[in-house]
Amino acid sequence: MKKRMVNILLGLVPLVIFLLIWEFVISSNSRNLFLFSSPSRIFDSLIENFRNGILTRDILATGQEAFYGFLIGNIVGGSIGLALWYSKRIASLTRPYIIAIGAIPIFSVAPMMIIWFGTGMYAKIMMAALSTITIAIIQSYEGAKQVDTQQIKLFQSFGATRKQIFSNLVVPSSLVWLFNSLKLNISFALLGAFIAEFISADQGLGHRIFKAGGTYDVSLVLAAVICIVLLALAFSGIIYLFEKTLIKWK
Amino acid sequence: MHKKRSFDQMNIELINITKSFYTPKGKSEIFKDLNLTISSGEFVSILGPNGCGKTTLFNLIIGLDNDYSGEVKLDHIVDRRTAVAYMMQRDLLLPWKTIYQNIITGIKIQGKVKSSTMGEVKEYMARFGISSLINNYPSQLSGGERQKVALIRTLIMDSEIMLLDEPFSAIDYHTRIELQFQIHALAKETHKTVLLITHDIDEAITVSDRAIIFGQKPNSSFKTIDTTFNIKERSQISVKQDPKYATYFTDIWHSLPKQEQL
Numbered sequence: 001m002k003k004r005m006v007n008i009l010l011g012l013v014p015l016v017i018f019l020l021i022w023e024f025v026i027s028s029n030s031r032n033l034f035l036f037s038s039p040s041r042i043f044d045s046l047i048e049n050f051r052n053g054i055l056t057r058d059i060l061a062t063g064q065e066a067f068y069g070f071l072i073g074n075i076v077g078g079s080i081g082l083a084l085w086y087s088k089r090i091a092s093l094t095r096p097y098i099i100a101i102g103a104i105p106i107f108s109v110a111p112m113m114i115i116w117f118g119t120g121m122y123a124k125i126m127m128a129a130l131s132t133i134t135i136a137i138i139q140s141y142e143g144a145k146q147v148d149t150q151q152i153k154l155f156q157s158f159g160a161t162r163k164q165i166f167s168n169l170v171v172p173s174s175l176v177w178l179f180n181s182l183k184l185n186i187s188f189a190l191l192g193a194f195i196a197e198f199i200s201a202d203q204g205l206g207h208r209i210f211k212a213g214g215t216y217d218v219s220l221v222l223a224a225v226i227c228i229v230l231l232a233l234a235f236s237g238i239i240y241l242f243e244k245t246l247i248k249w250k
Numbered sequence: 251m252h253k254k255r256s257f258d259q260m261n262i263e264l265i266n267i268t269k270s271f272y273t274p275k276g277k278s279e280i281f282k283d284l285n286l287t288i289s290s291g292e293f294v295s296i297l298g299p300n301g302c303g304k305t306t307l308f309n310l311i312i313g314l315d316n317d318y319s320g321e322v323k324l325d326h327i328v329d330r331r332t333a334v335a336y337m338m339q340r341d342l343l344l345p346w347k348t349i350y351q352n353i354i355t356g357i358k359i360q361g362k363v364k365s366s367t368m369g370e371v372k373e374y375m376a377r378f379g380i381s382s383l384i385n386n387y388p389s390q391l392s393g394g395e396r397q398k399v400a401l402i403r404t405l406i407m408d409s410e411i412m413l414l415d416e417p418f419s420a421i422d423y424h425t426r427i428e429l430q431f432q433i434h435a436l437a438k439e440t441h442k443t444v445l446l447i448t449h450d451i452d453e454a455i456t457v458s459d460r461a462i463i464f465g466q467k468p469n470s471s472f473k474t475i476d477t478t479f480n481i482k483e484r485s486q487i488s489v490k491q492d493p494k495y496a497t498y499f500t501d502i503w504h505s506l507p508k509q510e511q512l
Contacts, residue, residue: 154342157312158356158407159331168359172346249346249387 037218045219046226054208059227061204062193065121066231069128070189076129077136078178084137085144085170086162102134106192110199124196124204131192132185139184143177144170179243186235190228205231261290261443262311262411267320269306279468280306283320286462286472290325290410293437293444295454295477298464299507304447308413311445312336324411332360335409339416341400343388349375350384353403360407367406374402378432394425401429405436412437414446418453427486430457434484455498456489463505473505 019039027038049055084091110127117123147170155165197206205224212220264286270279280303288294296304309315310322312334324330335356343352353371357363375381378398388396397417404412414433418426434457437444448454454461455477463473477498481488489495 148342150338150340151342151344153314154336154338155359156314157331157334157336158359159329160359164359168355169344172344175346247346249389 034216035218037222041219042222042226045217045223049220049223055223055227057203058205058208058224059231061121061201062190062197062206062228063231063234065124065193065196065204066128066189066235069125069130069192070132070185070235072125073129073132073189074136074178074182074185077133078140078181081137081140081142082144082166082171082174084141085147085166091141098134098137102138106131107195110195113196114200119200119202124193124201127196128189128192131188135184135188136181139177139181140174143174146177147173175247179239179247182239183236186232186239190232190235194228261292261325262286262288262445263321263323263325264307264310265321265323267310267318267322269303269310269315269318269320281318282468282470284470284472288443288445290443291441292460293434293446293458295446295448295458295461296464297448297451297454297461297502297506298469298472299466302464302467303469304464305415308336308415308445308447311411312413332362332407333409334411334413335404335407337400337404337412337414337417339419341388341393341396343396343399345388348385348387349380349391349399352388352399353406356403356407362407370406371402374405378402378429394421397421397425398429401433408440409442411443412445414444416447416449419449426453431485433457451499451502454502455495456484456486461498461502463502465507475501475505 022036023039026036027033027041033041046055084094106127109130110123113123113126113130117126151169151173152165155169160168193204194206197204198210201207205228208224209221212218212224264284267281267284267286268279269281270277272278286307296307298304306315310318311324313322313330324333343349344355347355350368350371353374354363354367357367372381372384375384378401380395380398383391383395383399388399391399397420401417404414418429421429430453433444436442444458446454446458458477461475461477463475465472475498479489479492479494481492
């Protein structure tokens with residue numbers, strides 16, 4: 001326990017050195033202060049914008065958009081990926097399409113999403129969902145494909161139907177892969193929501209960064225970046241807990 | 251062909267089986283007009299070189315492979331899927347299920363879990379000395395313990411025929427000896443038909459009534475060596491003390507194709 005504390009403290013040393021240099025060396029003149037801001041100013045900006053409720057509202061907006069998009073993308077993508085296990089032929093036929101869709105830069109479809117779903121929350125949720133769905137499909141299909149053929153043979157020797165094999169063997173043994181896809185997709189969901197906000201929105205961290213950048217408020221830009229990182233960490237924490245309760249046999 | 255034995259009821263009959271595999275190199279014939287009869291309640295070991303079709307034979311009997319010519323007959327059996335239980339070299343336990351849940355996996359699939367199941371599982375676990383592990387996960391067990399669980403999973407299905415594909419080859423010596431005698435005793439108590447694939451001549455003699463030995467593929471016949479003893483209770487020592495043991499061992503040894511002996 002003591003050793004762990006020491007390790008955590010040691011890990012913080014480079015960060016503290018970095019912040020000190022930033023604060024006292026780089027930001028010592030007003031030109032650099034304008035370009036790079038400083039840790040103390042960012043901190044002030046964080047406090048101020050949490051007090052007046054702007055960042056709180058933005059975090060909630062981005063968090064909600066990313067969360068719903070994440071849910072939709074992973075549930076739909078995960079189900080498609082697992083279902084592809086049923087038919088090798090359909091899997092191999094759809095594979096190039098899935099890869100092609102995955103290769104589309106998510107930024108390029110954002111204008112369309114806004115035209116289709118408006119400037120409100122739906123477009124952002126759709127963007128978050130779209131940016132997570134391909135990884136969910138590919139990961140869950142890989143997971144389903146990795147199921148031990150001997151294991152399948154054993155189930156067949158029990159007389160299991162394909163449906164029984166799917167629900168009793170394929171789905172549970174793909175769980176590890178599904179969780180990998182969830183972890184990867186946290187940042188993709190946030191990115192999707194963020195890009196949509198960046199293009200057109202009246203709230204959210206993407207919107208805040210776009211606006212603050214326009215008024216040369218570097219402190220607020222970086223304060224919002226910190227909020228995104230915190231959001232990602234919070235999501236990771238939730239998934240970690242979820243994984244621990246679900247995969248308790250490890 | 252082996253001579254008709256004292257077991258009166260015929261149980262498994264393979265008639266004129268021809269089976270080939272198609273590989274990138276071309277057609278590879280495994281069996282050619284093979285005939286084999288296993289009587290009800292008989293314990294038969296199957297030996298032979300790698301790739302001679304031992305596992306294929308099991309797949310034909312259990313119905314996992316239907317791409318052959320000839321006929322596989324299982325007498326008095328209506329539902330093949332519950333009549334034949336299969337056990338492999340790897341324990342194939344599901345890591346996310348407890349030992350109890352793992353043991354009932356097969357009967358659960360077949361919808362045969364009853365109120366008495368828990369008691370039966372406990373009885374088997376006590377017999378194999380692993381009672382305390384019932385609520386553990388497979389990752390907490392040793393290799394030998396895991397294989398015992400896999401064996402109980404096979405036994406609990408209470409199938410008339412058990413196909414064992416090298417189940418004891420990857421476990422430690424002491425557990426192996428223990429399991430060999432348990433399986434022999436259980437098979438005789440419950441009058442099961444058992445087919446055991448093995449590379450171990452000692453194992454074949456110790457547990458079975460008869461050893462059949464395949465040669466290099468394609469096989470259209472096989473050698474049969476009777477491995478019965480006039481001993482009341484088989485044990486690792488009693489079998490070896492019997493003068494027949496050495497004879498059986500030598501016979502099987504010489505029946506195996508040359509490269510398998512080395």
